[in-house]
Amino acid sequence: MCAAQAEVAGSPGAGRVRGSSGSLGSERPQAEAMVLCRVPRWSVGLWASPGWWRTTCTLRALVQPKRGPGCPGGASGLLACSMFSKVSSCTPEVMLTQERYPVQRLPFSVVSEEDLAAFERIVPGRVVTDPEELEVSNVDWLRTARGCSKVLLRPRTSEEVSRILRYCHERNLAVNPQGGNTGLVGGSVPVFDEIILSTALMNQVTSFNSVSGILTCQAGCVLEGLSRYVQERDFVMPLDLGAKGSCHIGGNVATNAGGLRFLRYGSLHGTVLGLEVVLADGTVLDCLTSLRKDNTGYDLKQLFIGSEGTLGVITAVSILCPPRPKAVNVAFLGCPGFAEVLQTFSTCRGMLGEILSAFEFMDAECMQLVQQHLHLASPVQESAFYLLVETSGSSTGHDAEKLGCFLEQVLGSGLVTDGTDGTVATDESKAQALWALRERITEALSGDGYVYKYDVSLPVERLYDLVTDLRARLGSQARHVVGYGHLGDGNLHLNVTVDAFSAALLDTMEPYVYAWTAGQRGSISAEHGLGFRKRDALRYSKPPPAVRLMQQLKALLDPKGILNPYKLLPTQA
Amino acid sequence: MCAAQAEVAGSPGAGRVRGSSGSLGSERPQAEAMVLCRVPRWSVGLWASPGWWRTTCTLRALVQPKRGPGCPGGASGLLACSMFSKVSSCTPEVMLTQERYPVQRLPFSVVSEEDLAAFERIVPGRVVTDPEELEVSNVDWLRTARGCSKVLLRPRTSEEVSRILRYCHERNLAVNPQGGNTGLVGGSVPVFDEIILSTALMNQVTSFNSVSGILTCQAGCVLEGLSRYVQERDFVMPLDLGAKGSCHIGGNVATNAGGLRFLRYGSLHGTVLGLEVVLADGTVLDCLTSLRKDNTGYDLKQLFIGSEGTLGVITAVSILCPPRPKAVNVAFLGCPGFAEVLQTFSTCRGMLGEILSAFEFMDAECMQLVQQHLHLASPVQESAFYLLVETSGSSTGHDAEKLGCFLEQVLGSGLVTDGTDGTVATDESKAQALWALRERITEALSGDGYVYKYDVSLPVERLYDLVTDLRARLGSQARHVVGYGHLGDGNLHLNVTVDAFSAALLDTMEPYVYAWTAGQRGSISAEHGLGFRKRDALRYSKPPPAVRLMQQLKALLDPKGILNPYKLLPTQA
Structure with a gap:
């Protein structure tokens, strides 16, 4: 009815602060993670708070980068990990993920000059190899995970994504799909030298139907832009996140973002009507229908909602928007x-x-x-x-x-x-x-000391028992053990503040919190996903046959395992 | 909070008539399909209408059964297809599906006396081989599809379903999962001699949480019973169908039923929170969580919602119930x-x-x-x-x-x-x-003559154009070409009435209607599914890569193809 062609990206400074969720959870990332050069769009109001900012700076741990054993230098010095030394001095270095965690690089190929030339033919002028430009995409928002990717690609169309993946599949090159890079579990950045495939330039609205409220757009549209777009037409997006000024709709869908409107409008599994996905071998899977009802065969799009970029790259989304409340x-x-x-x-x-x-x-x-x-x-x-x-x-x-x-x-x-x-x-x-x-x-928690954070789903009547039990277990070892969250969704944010990080205290809490949650048939990740950091805790929420089936699905859809490796699925024994 | 253990089955005569949808669509099955001995629970009010009833009887086509080539008699006369001659004379015979349609029996084993003995050990006293008892489960509700199954099993637990499937998988015996047998596309009855696996005795409510409104129950609970159960607790089921007095919640989920509350509460992909599914090899896949949010790995349950029993047998369901409107x-x-x-x-x-x-x-x-x-x-x-x-x-x-x-x-x-x-x-x-x-x-349409029926999803602004175009195309060949349906869901019921069935007229409408729908990126089956009858029309709504992925998923989850064969996926070339 009302087709549209508009570019939808976030505008710096336009971010609204609301206590958020989805790919960013309803908790803001820990204060210690903040740095001056990298204030995200969505946080303008908050980060302006001067007292908190000072706290942030004193808490921040500066870790010098080292050249990791799993980070191949390749033939070209330009592409080597030493690039991080060139990064502006205002940005503190973040330890490489491969050094912080016990993880082995899988035998993928290493990007060569020939590969770069091939990419240049597919996305001319949109092959990024400058270390400073890559820095932002190699480090996660929390600044606790860092990859050493040597190349970032910026396709504009599904066809370009398809050609990139077909090439990478043939060459056995690993790929890290990236939207707004606002995830909290290390899922959105490379672990080693995976090629970063950014959806940032795929930011076109394809159509909006003002009768049905169905929006179709490319995966790189920034949520806040979409929100404005549909609000002008008297609709709202069915999801809203604190990260709305940066996060991409494709990333929201890939991580099955929850968010502030979840209680009212439900899960993306219900509101997403269609997806276009490029599979690992470059096949374009067109399930981009704009229909509320469609019972023709298996609902394939569901597979990709919440798959965290490990089964395919979402390139376009069709989503149902409810009328705007007055x-x-x-x-x-x-x-x-x-x-x-x-x-x-x-x-x-x-x-x-x-x-x-x-x-x-x-x-x-x-x-x-x-x-x-x-x-x-x-x-x-x-x-x-x-x-x-x-x-x-x-x-x-x-x-x-x-x-x-x-x-x-x-x-x-x-x-x-x-x-x-x-x-x-x-x-x-x-x-x-x-x-x-x-x-x-x-923010208040961050001002109180070092913070251990958990994001769990529990049967609503047991929601607070975990806080009480953990408080009793920790006694005077913790400054504060607090609980808050989306009660209406059964989603608890459990936080523990202490003077400083302690591995011994961590051992007191993990796997205790996970096992406790499992005992209630809860979820050890309500809305943040598993990403890199929580992938080995999957077994606390899913039984072995389910984990096995997940591994089989991964093997079916991505037999070479090139899509977002080291994420979501547990380390293979 | 409020755990419950209650048996939930439909009570005859308690059916409410509302113009319905979901596994039965919003159209009632054609009048000609009705027979005196088989008035379903949900239709009491309607079928009482005497004028319509007479119409029904005169329209009914009586077809004598024959022993089909694909219906193995096996070693035992008791098990042979000739059993249909024993069926009560009040029931008109329905042509065997294998005779009406060009379909070849796949090389599954034939049920032997040893198999029956094995089943008797798994579900003692609940192995049905009596032809008259089997009749109801061999023939679909529309009375246009008929299998010649020789045995029906009535498990009470998931463990029994698991043992049955493990046995069938080893023996290469095909299985037809069956709920309330209210489907309209021939998906709920055997095509040949598949073993019928009924969920009728799996009718226990496991728990209901009166704070969150989350209901957990076995798959064989009748929707109307569940509806009463939660209404007494000031909640409603998120779906409501005309077939509510007969249909099982497991069947609703397996067919992704739409229904009368779809516009308000959305798809089962959003409201179903957990499923327990028994896979083809007998593995019990426990994804029966009762959580609104759970981002731990792939959302496996989504695979089975709308899979029409071809990927696994749903044995239990956890579903979110909204508060009851006042x-x-x-x-x-x-x-x-x-x-x-x-x-x-x-x-x-x-x-x-x-x-x-x-x-x-x-x-x-x-x-x-x-x-x-x-x-x-x-x-x-x-x-x-x-x-x-x-x-x-x-x-x-x-x-x-x-x-x-x-x-x-x-x-x-x-x-x-x-x-x-x-x-x-x-x-x-x-x-x-x-x-x-x-x-x-x-009902009115049935009184007007023979009725050709289509159930399509279209972009809402083009919804009625198909009716206009088909009316022009058919001209005086049709008595009436009418359109009605769930406009709010973009779901059109297109019906054509004529004096009597005509294959030539059918050729004028098919694939015209499917191609027209495909031209608008519509769905050729909005809510009825594909089942046996529409499986070869799948390609009008899904592109080849999607159909191929569906086939791969089927091969992964059911490598021997024993689960509901001849359904949903197109005939292999």
Whole structure:
């Protein structure tokens, strides 16, 4: 109906800060990871906080790079790992992944001058070999993983991606697909010298249907740009992340991003209607339909949603956008205990029903840290737990009335400890102030010391028991053991702060946290994925037959294993 | 939180008639298919209509069974196909599928007495070989497909299913998984002598979490029973079908049923949280988590949703249930043209937003047939198109007000031709009367003659063009060419009525309808699946690389091809 052809990329400085999830989780990356030269688009508001910035700098560990044994220098000095010494002095070096972790390079070919010439023929002028330019794509956002790729390719079309992969497949060259590089598990950067295949120039909107709300676009469109694009047409993207100013829709789909609208609009497995994917051998798999219903054969696109670039490279996406809500309200509440949190959630679902769009929780220790390190004031009296409830609907009056009835109910029944006027926000700035209490927890934690982080899914009624148990287990070894997250999604962010990193303390927590989660049939990675760092913990959430089938699927779709190697699947024995 | 152990099966006579979809589509099976001895649970209200019943009986074609060449008699006369002669005389015989269609039996083993003894050890007392009992499971609901299976097994547990499949895999015996046998494409019955593996006794609810609304149950639970179960706990199932009184949740998932709540709650790919599946070799694949978020490896369960029993047997399901709406309103409207239908849909999405739960349309010829054959009166003045809009929300007053504003808008702008008081129903009986106009179209069509049926997905703005084009193409060869369906889902039911079946007319429509649909990148099967009958039309909706990957997945998961053979994938050249 309303076809469009527009370029959609993020604009620096346009980022909105909201306490986020998806490929970035609802936690912001640890403060220690930040560096001056690499402020991502989505974090402008936050990183401006001067007190926190100072903390960041003192905490940062500077590690000198070394030339790793698995990082082939090849024939050309230009391509060798020593390139990192040329990087601007304002960027501290990050230890090579191959040095930090026990990982062996697989026997892929090494990129040669002939390969570079071949790539130049496929994507003329878009073959990047300059070490400084490569630095940004070799290091992950958290600055805890670093590859030593010698070449980055910037295709503009699926056909170019197909030709690149066909070539790499024949030459046995490993490839690291990369979107906005905002992942938290080391999945978006090379481990060794994999060729980086960036979707950054694949940023065209192909079509938007203003009757059905179905958007079709290339994989490199930045989420924030898409969001603006559809909002101008009175729709919203079904997902929203803190990383929206940088992350690519293709990366969102590849990592099955959750995000702030998950409670309301559900998983990408439901909202993504079609995908175009280039397979490891260069075959273009066109499942890019824009249909809500299609029962013709196996739903192949589902295989690639959440496959973290290991089964194919997503080059285009078709996604269903819901109508834009006309009214948004936020309430901030205190609860005397976790049982009351759960009862409030049940009441909320029943009374707010279709307009409920977020149900977030944080514990008292989170609030203490937010008050102590960020000097934010709690709008409600001191409580064991705090809740942030958001509604989004099509009628300001109706939504306010529903929220009012809900508040009357929970206050009257003693589920909620405080109901002053200050707890409800109907205007945007007040709503943002309430959201800040929940969203800036990570920042407050970073100000408290070194932070160990876990992101788990649990049956909602056991969600907080893990925090209590770990707190008891660690005793005085930890400064704080805190729990917060998307209660409505059963997603807990468990964080432990200490004076400084300790391997012994890590051993006290791992695999304890994973085993505890497995004991509840939970997920050891709710929304961050496995990437490089968590791949060996997969067995805590999936039984051996499932892991075996995953390995078989990988072997079927990528028999040479060239796509994003060392990621998602556990190290083979 | 609220674990439960309850048996959930359908109760005869408890079926509610609503114009349905999913494994049964939104069309009821053709009237000619009905027989007295086999009135399904879900159709009680409808089949009671005496005039229609007489039509049914006169239209029915009686075909004598013959012993087919591909139907091995084996060593035992008891097991031979001649058993059909023993079937009660009240049931007309249906032609064997192997005789009606050009299909060759694959070289599977034939069930022997030793096999029966082995099965008796696995599921003692639950090995059915009585021909009369087998009749119901050998013939599909439409009575246009008939297998000649000699044995039906009724396991109660996943472990029993596993032992059965392990045995069949070793012995190279083909298996036809069967739920409620309500499919419309011949997918749920054997084509030759496949062993029927029924989920009917696997009907236990395992748990229900009253905080999260997550239900876990065995695959054989009847949808209506589950619906009652969760409604008593103030939730609803995220899907609802006309076949709810008979269909099994496992079958719903295996066929990726759409249904009446699709517009509101989306696809099973989003609402199904976990599955337990037994693979062809008997391996139990336990992906039965009850988590909203889980990004640990490939989402394997997605492979089995919509795989029509060809990749594994679903034995248990975990599914997210939304809160039960407190208010339901229905409006019936007339529109002067299809452009106005589309504009009304856009307005509706914008103004009703989160409470919109159905947006159905029918054309003027549908209304004529409903009036002519069922003597139902239209509540609005004569129009080119008619719309049924349903809202479901948490507030009676708010929903009525929203609906009122929407009606005022569309009436005022001339999008809708009539707005008398009779068009809106807030009480259940009046709502049902309005729904009947849309739901009983199939019944009216059956009264009009022989009916050719198509179920396609199309971009919503082209939805009706196919009807217009086919009407022009057929001219006076057809009595009526009508279009109706789930406009909100882009799902058109295209039906053609004629005096009697004609192969020549079929050739005029096929592959024309499929090619037309393919030209719009539509789906030749929106919600019915491919089963046996449409498997060779797959290529109209999926490109060769996709079909090839489907075949590779089948070979990976079921290397001997024993699971539901002759279904979903096209005949190999």
